Amino acid sequence: MHDNIGQFLSKRAAITPQREAFVEWERGRRFTFAQLNERSNRIANTLLAKGIAPGDRVATLLKNGIEFVESYFAIAKIGAVMVPVNWRLVATEIHFILEDSGAAALIFDADFDDSIATLQTVQPSLPCLHWIRCGSELADLPCDDYDTLLAAANPAEPHIGAGDDDNLFIMYTSGTTGHPKGAVHSHTGMIWSQFTSMSTSDMRGDDRFLLPLPMFHVGCLNPVSLLVHRGGTGVIMRDLDMGQMFRCIDAQKVSIFMAVPALLQFMLNAPERAECDISSVRWIATGAAPVPTSLLDAWAALGISIHQAYGLTESCGPGTLLLPDDAAEHVGSCGRAQMHTEIKIVDAHGNTVAMGSGEAGELVLSGRHMMKGYWNRPEATAEALRDGWLYTGDIATWDAEGFVTICDRKKDMIISGGENIYPAELENVLAACPDVQEAAVIGVASEKWGETPLALVVPAPGTSPDSDSLRAWCREHLAGYKVPQLYECVDALPRNPSGKLLKPQLRKEYPGPAPF
Structure with a gap:
């Protein structure tokens, strides 16, 4: 028997068929493991009927919802490879991922009709042959309707098309510099990811796990898999x-x-x-x-x-x-x-x-x-x-x-006067200041020092820190050469969907040079 992530859903549905699997908070929909497995089988058989074969890539451009979950397990069952696309990307960025991954199909939400319309104008340059749309209203797009396909499909278990070290999904990195790279993960890799999380954290079979962060990110896809493996309940929020x-x-x-x-x-x-x-x-x-x-x-x-x-x-x-x-x-x-x-x-x-x-x-x-490894990136x-x-x-x-x-x-390290300065250390010190809600530190060019740190600070509610007070705080907690001399108070810091600071964007907004 090969380990297949999709087959885990089949097993879970056999063991606890009437246990609640996922709840959609905004839509008020609830699904048992038996219901989820049947829906996943229907999508799997739909994809097979469209000629999707083991190893083929199926991209998804989906908000959090049951369609994302059941598509993930369906794609896994038949041995295809899921490519979850960040729905915050613009059409040109989505185009790159579809082209780079060689996706044979795209399952997308109606929320993204405009982006899909743009993509379909350049369809001859894309490998995507099948467009499947999730949404209650009809669209003026050449695509299949997800719910119609679901209702007409065979609910029987499909043939398990892959397992073990075969590819399960390709997840593209945030691409804060240059084109994103697709990290390739296997069924075995995801299984051991689940073992690792279950055995290190206090995970229980009766847990109700809220999923408010985007499922296209590994930090949310991992719990989606884990909940089925463990038999807990996922509570899905479509939007944060x-x-x-x-x-x-x-x-x-x-x-x-x-x-x-x-x-x-x-x-x-x-x-x-x-x-x-x-x-x-x-x-x-x-x-x-x-x-x-x-x-x-x-x-x-x-x-x-x-x-x-x-x-x-x-x-x-x-x-x-x-x-x-x-x-x-x-x-x-x-x-x-x-x-x-x-x-x-x-x-x-x-x-x-x-x-x-x-x-x-x-x-x-x-x-x-x-x-x-990275998809098509041997170097x-x-x-x-x-x-x-x-x-x-x-x-x-x-x-x-x-x-x-x-x-x-590595790339964020600041070299000032020959000394290595790590912005994260400075950010931690600033975050501990009562007047600071959050902070980011970047290096800007300095004629005297080569580079010097610039601290971008979001003030805590009800406070008004200035450069002198922030500098004094840093002097209490940092060696003199690490203390930023430049401070800028801002309303918010730019972050990607996983919550990481977008340092390249900050460097673009604050190119310097320093006045000293």
Whole structure:
């Protein structure tokens, strides 16, 4: 028997057919595992009838919803390869992914009719032969209607077309510089990603997991798979809305949810927090940035702990995890290696940095959940995957107990007066300032120093920090050469859908040079 992610849904439907699998909050639709499996079988047989074969790529341009979930498992069952597309991209960016992946079909939401119309004008240059649209209203587009196909299709289990190390999905990185790269993951990789998450975090079969972040991101696709594997219930939010999040948590008795640190901060200030009962929540999964002590304390006062994770698209999610019991003593750390994951930190010559030495190096990961490589990018694959290790491009240190602290991305490091300065360290210090909601630090050209740090600060509500007060705060917590001399207060920081700061965009907006 080959391990196939789609077959996991078939097994789950056989074991607990009437258990609630997914709830759509906005639409009010509910699906048992038996219902979800039947719908997934119908989509799988539809794709087979259209000639989709094992190894063919099927792209999806879908908001969070049951159509995304059932398409994922359907594509997996028949051995095709899902290409989940970031729906925030414009038509030209979507075009690149469809062309680069060689997608034979696209399943899309009616929300994106305009982008699809644009794409279909250049269809001869695309490999996409089948366009399947999800939406209640008819569209003036050459495409098939998803619900019509679903209703007419065979509900029987399709032939399982792949498994183990065969390709399961290709997920394109955010592409903050140049074209994005497609990280290729296998059925085995996703299974071990699930094993890793289940065995490191407090996951239970009766959990109700809120899914407010986009499913096209690995941080949400992993829980979608995990919930079916474990038999929990996923509560889907089509769009991220803080007020609706609180109402949803209250009404659906959510026990776990996901949120980036910036969202956690915003939620504390939302008026709906006082109006809704969120006592059902045991813990929150977060990543993309360290969580300051003040934020940990604020959520702890509500009886909710924070699990701080570090991972990548290329690692199928897991990497390290900082559990609540360790958070107070290791603020700023992203924790230790998760179960089924090995880590080390290496210097420029590839030598392992000793734990507790304080020396910074590149964080590298190993485990069966790492990507197979980048789609059609042999050189990039060879650079990222070496001797069984994934080179993350993140600079980090680790203490004597193995707790990892990310210093910064290699490419984000600032060299000022010959000294290496890691913006993440400065951002952590600024985030701990009572007058700062969040901060980003970039390097700008300096005639005197080569580069100098510029701190872009979002003030905390009700505060008005200035350069002098921020500089004074930094001097208390940083060596003199690290203290930014330039500060700019802004209303918000640009982020991609996974919550990561868009440093290239900031560099474009603030090119410098520094006045000194």
